[in-house]
Amino acid sequence: MKTSPFPYVLAVVWFSTLPGFAFSQHAPLDQSAEAVEECGGYAPFAFFHVATNVEGLRLRRRPAKDAPVLAALPKNTRLIWQSEECGDEFEATFNDGIPRKGRWAYVDVWKGGGQYGWVFSGALTLIHIQYDAEFGGGLECLDGRFVTLKPIDSLDFVRRFALSGSKREKIGSSPMPSPDGKYSIRQLTTREDKMAGLEFSIQLSDGAAQKVTLEMIYGNHVRKIAWAAASAKILLEWADEEAGKVYYEMDMPVLNL
Numbered sequence: 254m255k256t257s258p259f260p261y262v263l264a265v266v267w268f269s270t271l272p273g274f275a276f277s278q279h280a281p282l283d284q285s286a287e288a289v290e291e292c293g294g295y296a297p298f299a300f301f302h303v304a305t306n307v308e309g310l311r312l313r314r315r316p317a318k319d320a321p322v323l324a325a326l327p328k329n330t331r332l333i334w335q336s337e338e339c340g341d342e343f344e345a346t347f348n349d350g351i352p353r354k355g356r357w358a359y360v361d362v363w364k365g366g367g368q369y370g371w372v373f374s375g376a377l378t379l380i381h382i383q384y385d386a387e388f389g390g391g392l393e394c395l396d397g398r399f400v401t402l403k404p405i406d407s408l409d410f411v412r413r414f415a416l417s418g419s420k421r422e423k424i425g426s427s428p429m430p431s432p433d434g435k436y437s438i439r440q441l442t443t444r445e446d447k448m449a450g451l452e453f454s455i456q457l458s459d460g461a462a463q464k465v466t467l468e469m470i471y472g473n474h475v476r477k478i479a480w481a482a483a484s485a486k487i488l489l490e491w492a493d494e495e496a497g498k499v500y501y502e503m504d505m506p507v508l509n510l
Contacts, residue, residue, distance in 0.1 A: 268324040292390025301399055303510075304362065304383035305346040305372075310471065311493065312370040316340055316357030325361070325371045331363035334510070345373050358510055374510035382467045382506070392501055400467070401504040405488075410500040413481060413488055420479035420488075428454065431484040436505055438487065440475060441466060451475065453506055465506045 263379045272399055308328045313320040326332075327344045335358075346352045355375025362368040379399055384392070419432055424440035431437065434456070441450040450468035457463055476498065477490035 267480060270368070292394040299382065299384040299395060301379060301396070302383070303332050303334050303358075303360070304380050305330045305332065305376055306378045307349060307376045310372055310376045311366070312360075312362070312372055314370055316359075318373040320371070326362070326372070330381070332360040332372070333363060335359040335361070336367075345375060347376065356510060362422070367394055377510060378463065379465050379506055379508050381465065384467065389442040391488075392497065392503075398510055399507050401507075402501045403503075405500045405502050407498070407500055408489060410488060414479045414490075417479035417481065417488065420477070422477050424475055424478055429478070429480075431480050433484040435484060438478065441468065443457060451478075455505060455508065463508055465508070467506070 305326050305328055310330070311322045312324040312326055313322055315321075326389075340357050342354055342356050344352050344354050353373075354377030355377075356371050357371050358374040358377065359371055360369060382395070382400065382491045384395055391404065393404055395402060419429060421429055426435040426439055426441075427440045436456065437454045439452050439454075441452055450466060453465045453467070455463045455465070474492050475489060476492050477488075480486070480487040481488050481502060485505045487505070489501045489503055491499045491501065
């Protein structure tokens with residue numbers, strides 16, 4: 254892991270160029286001493302993009318049902334989750350009549366001119382993750398409420414990769430379905446600035462598919478990928494500029510907080 258601040262400076266510059274991105278409003282996932290130590294001495298650096306899945310979701314000044322309403326958000330409004338503490342779970346029902354369980358989540362409105370506040374997380378769906386593995390430590394430092402990764406050793410990966418009936422060494426951009434057909438994965442096209450990542454497609458109960466992208470920066474990329482015995486688990490060989498080859502068992506992303 255680099256000790257130079259240069260990757261952080263690059264990350265600030267890159268994110269500040271994104272349309273509507275008010276960088277100063279965003280905080281790393283967890284600044285606690287324990288989290289920084291676990292992630293190799295670096296605070297995690299990630300943003301979770303979510304979309305509202307109901308019409309008129311209220312953006313509030315405080316995490317309370319009686320707090321002032323700042324805006325009523327249209328369905329499919331894109332937000333950025335700040336990854337702060339969410340409080341206790343509760344239930345809410347909207348105009349569609351579907352009861353949802355969730356927590357309070359602090360968010361920025363994407364391209365919202367600096368608008369931010371608290372919303373009910375049960376009305377949010379994950380759509381995109383941006384993560385800097387070099388500045389933020391290994392992939393396991395991603396917030397576990399959306400993505401769960403467990404480091405495994407190379408021997409375990411080799412053994413399980415060989416046994417998998419669904420695997421690729423050259424990922425490509427064509428989808429690779431899970432053995433049960435409920436999920437698929439494809440590699441995102443690597444950009445000129447060496448960003449790389451994966452697109453996950455999750456089959457919903459109504460037959461529709463929800464896509465979630467995980468985008469990495471600083472030249473990290475997937476070398477090998479396979480479905481583990483359980484279709485919702487993925488085996489990854491990840492190339493890291495500093496650490497070399499690293500290996501993970503990964504669960505499919507969770508769509509809701």
